[in-house]
Amino acid sequence: MAVAGAAAEGVGRAAGVGGGVEPLPQLQKWRIAVEEEIDLREYVEVLIRYWRWIVGLALVAAVTAFIVSLLLPPTYEASAVVIITQPRYQMQFDPRFEAVEEWTPAYKAFPTLAASDGVLQSVLETYTPSPEAHIEEWTLGTLSGMVEATSEGDPSLVVLKVRSRSSEDAAAIANVWADRFATLGNSIYGETAEDVAFFEGQVVQAEQALNEADAALIEFQARNQASIVNAQLKSCRQTQADYLADQRTIAYIVQDIQGLRDQLAQRPGDRPTSLADDLTALFLQVKAFNAQAAAPIQLQINSAESLSNKSLAEQIVFLDDLVNILQAKSSEIDERLAELEPQILALQEQLQEINTESDRLARARDLARETYMALARKLEEARIAAQEENRVLQVGSYAAVPEEPVSPRKLLNTAVAGTLGLMLGVFGVFAVEWWRGEEETGGQGDRER
Incomplete structure (x- = not known):
């Protein structure tokens, strides 16, 4: 070219x-x-x-x-398999502790968790390699270089691989690793003995709080004067109602007397009163007396003549005196009502304080009882779940001792x-x-x- x-x-x-x-x-x-x-x-x-x-x-x-x-020296590889499962059922003794209906495991986190320092450190503390493994220093860095955690394309599996110059050590380390990883994973995602101990402590505290609430409520009931105060308050209110009714009756009688007086004032003062005028005046007097008496008074008239032989001027004076007496009585009722009002207010305040304290102690007792019952149910649930064999992480297959080296x-x-x-x-x-x-x-x- x-x-x-x-x-x-x-x-x-x-x-x-x-x-x-x-x-x-x-x-x-x-x-x-x-x-x-x-x-x-x-x-x-x-x-x-x-x-x-x-x-x-x-x-x-x-x-x-x-x-x-x-x-080159031979290197052996052993593999253990950990399976990620879902709970077959979820206990819910108390509706306030709501269980998750759809549980989705964090599949991507499990291989990382398996190779974490915490899991590997527990393997270091649990297992000691044999001299055939030719491991000079049994450290976290050495173990990290020997292990590998993968999902092998299936997120519900975690394959734990261990390489070592000793086939027995490779299998033993893989099995210990699988056990430690499953234990740690179940402690995070499932019910454990630690959860049971936690709820046991909570139940003890809740029971103590319930006993204290019951004792406080019993002590309050021993000095509870709600019924006494309530009876006193009802009596005062009834007295007040009676006074108001008497005062209203007196007002009506005064109006009637004033009407009769106005009617008599229109006649000559020297004329004698008629039987009708005497009867009206007597009726008003009796009515005024009945307003203060416990039993009504009845009169029986046998003659149609005048009862009092009074003149109209004397009858007007009599009516004015009766009005003055009734107004004095009304003023006396006002004073008694004024004296009664602070008593009613004090009794209402005292009754409200008693009811408020009673409600507070009852609510505290009810809350303590509900808390105790909810924690007791959750404790039983945790105990059953801790004894359940179907955990989130289970060792699906332990590693066997490899017969052939993988390298060289x-x-x-x-x-x-x-x-x-x-x-x-x-x-x-x-x-x-x-x-x-x-x-x-x-x-x-x-x-x-």
Whole structure:
């Protein structure tokens, strides 16, 4: 290809010098086509010429890799499987402790939790490797380099893999790891003995609070005077109602007396009163007396003559005296009502304080009882759940002692090394051939000059 390009350039220069004109378009196209042409025979000839070097380099690399694989110590891998399950049922003894209807596990968090420092640290404290594992320092960093937690494409599974130079240690570490991981996961996502202990402490405190509330309510009832105060208040209210009724009756009688007086004042004062006037005055007097008496008074009249033989002026004076007596009585009732009002207000206040304290103590007792019953039910629920065998995390399969090592893979290492050696040999001979071609082209150019 280089020779064809040089020939094309020579022809172009010759055409430009001899004719004094630019190269023809057809010549340019021919030159480009010659330069783009690839001759595979040159590459094949190079490979045939150096095939011994290529094959030799591949064999050396393969043999070296095989010998190194034989010298490397074997490494065993053991795998344990932890299954993520959902609870078959959810207990709910008390509706105030609402259970989750649809429980969705955090699948992505479980592999990370399995490889966390807390889980691995518990494995370190639980298991001690044997001398066959050739572990110089049993530390968290060493264990982290030996383990791997994956889901293997199924989020409901966590595969725990452990690699070690001892097959027994690899299986034992994987099994201990699975147990510790399942225990920690169930303590986070399920009911545990710690939850039972927590609710037991809460129940003890709630029972103590309930006993104190009951004692406070009993002590209050021993000094509760609500019925006494209520009876006193009813008596005062009844007295007040009676006074108001008497006062209203007196007002009506005064109005009637005033009407009769006005009627008598229209007549001559020296005339005697008639039987009707005497009866009306007597009726009003009796009515006024009945307003103050416990039993009504009844009169029986046998004669149609005048009862009092009074003149109209004397009857008017009598009526005025009766009005004054009734007004004095009304004023006395006002004073008694004024004295009775603060008593009623004080009794109402005292009764309200007693009722308020009673309600407060009753509410405290009811709340303490409800709290105690709810926690007692939750405690029983936690105890049953803690004894349930169906946990969120369960060890689905413990690791068996591996029989064959997973590394080094002698055949694979040998094949890979041979392939790399072959590729390196091919690239090497092409590089040598290119270098030699450049040197020959440079020497020929010097001879032409």
